[in-house]
Amino acid sequence: MRVHKKIRQELLKEKLHDSPFYTDEELAVCLGVSIQTIRLDRLELGIPEVRERTKQMAEEARDKLKTIASADVVGDIIDLELGKSGISLMVVTSDMVFEKTKIARGHYIFAQANSLALAIIDASLAVTGIANIKYKVPVREGEKLVAKAEIVKKRGNKSFIWVKTRNEVQEVFRAKFIMVSQDC
Amino acid sequence: MRVHKKIRQELLKEKLHDSPFYTDEELAVCLGVSIQTIRLDRLELGIPEVRERTKQMAEEARDKLKTIASADVVGDIIDLELGKSGISLMVVTSDMVFEKTKIARGHYIFAQANSLALAIIDASLAVTGIANIKYKVPVREGEKLVAKAEIVKKRGNKSFIWVKTRNEVQEVFRAKFIMVSQDC
Known part of the structure; x- marks a missing residue:
């Protein structure tokens, strides 16, 4: 039908x-x-088609970055609401996987989430304090990872941020960050 | 005196x-x-002098690697007791620091700890399940980071691993990992 x-x-x-x-x-x-x-x-x-769509979004998001230079972001941030939330896209390339197992190296997935968590903070300087992270499913070359971050709580100069990363099928990773900022 | x-x-x-x-x-x-x-x-x-000492140790450690190919290790593993403990050395280079703040990007410090945690597991395949990590002090370019990892508990195919990373002065980072292995 x-x-x-x-x-x-x-x-x-x-x-x-x-x-x-x-x-x-x-x-x-x-x-x-x-x-x-x-x-x-x-x-x-x-x-527009997906490539153009992503590019446009990435450019718009890039202009908003405060805590982090765009060259320092791992993955492409394609949506950013400072002080609130953000979305990042990363395709797992061959240099990101383990030679032996072809499984994505954990720190790339972490890096995508961590730089997104940093990017959404509305301050001129912030650093990572604590991260509790969970790898749920092994990720392989070619997979498209979409990370969504949200500030769930703020207390003084601390931001409590949740990041959830999915591939096309399911959630593969999640992290709770406590980020410490300097001027907010 | x-x-x-x-x-x-x-x-x-x-x-x-x-x-x-x-x-x-x-x-x-x-x-x-x-x-x-x-x-x-x-x-x-x-x-021998420090450079030679580190090189010798790195070569000895490299021969013992099982879960991870040496090219995949972030930092130099210079001591490795499979199933028990390990030590890794990493010098923070200019490409590891944030453009804006010159502070080391968290995922490099995490990557050193994570690949060491993986390396000390006595199995042919292992992946990261959970990591609880704490950044204690910002790290800057040129600092020499020594990470020490120890398996503190094993339950079934899960290894509970502590990693503590120091610069020349103090502890800068610590992480608890639960790694999941396949054949041990």
């Missing part, structure tokens, strides 16, 4: 709101239509 | 047992003698 076009386009917008990194191929599978249909829908809705 | 040579040489051996990374200059300051005296003492005791 084909879904009505209006409803499909709403679903499409909703999916891209949840995760802006779906490719046309993935959206086509999700919504049970052809890739061509997805392309036409995007055209009508004025939504 | 000059310490008797025998006692001084015992102190020297003891200091190098605690941390094999002292340079002759540092040892001279510590023991209140000239650098020449330290060199002569080392010669008599058959202890």
Whole structure:
């Protein structure tokens, strides 16, 4: 059964709101239509294709960075609400995996989360105090990791931040950070 | 007051047992003698100079690695007792510090600890499950970080590992890891 076009386009917008990194191929599978249909829908809705979408978002987010220089960010921050939340995207490349097991080296996944946690703090200087982290599933080369960070509490100069990282299928990593900032 | 040579040489051996990374200059300051005296003492005791000492230890440790390929290790592992403990050395270089603050990026310090924790496990495959970490003092370029790891408990395929990292002056970082291995 084909879904009505209006409803499909709403679903499409909703999916891209949840995760802006779906490719046309993935959206086509999700919504049970052809890739061509997805392309036409995007055209009508004025939504650029995934690469352009990510690039635009990354540029907008970059301008907001305060605690961290953009060169120091691991992964691409594509959404940033200072003092509140952020989203980062990282594709696991061959240099990030262990030679023996081809599993992603934990510190890359940590680095993505840690630099995102730092980036969302609305201060000119912040450092990591404490991190409690959990690796839930091994991650492999080629996987697209989306990390979402949120400041859940603030107490004095301490920010309590949750970061959850998913691949296309499931949550693979989560971390609680306590970041210490200097001027907020 | 000059310490008797025998006692001084015992102190020297003891200091190098605690941390094999002292340079002759540092040892001279510590023991209140000239650098020449330290060199002569080392010669008599058959202890190579720091660079050679570290290299030898790193080579010996490298041969023991099981869970991790040596290319994947962050820092130089210079002591390794599989299933028990290990020591790693890392000098903080300019590419490891934040552009803005010149403070070492947390994930490098984490990576040194994490790869050491992985290396000391006596199994062919292991992954990081949980890590609880604490950054105690900001670390800067040029600092020499010595991480010591110890397996404090084993339960089934889980190893509970403590890693403590010091610079020349104090403890800068500590981490508790739960690593999950496959064949032990």
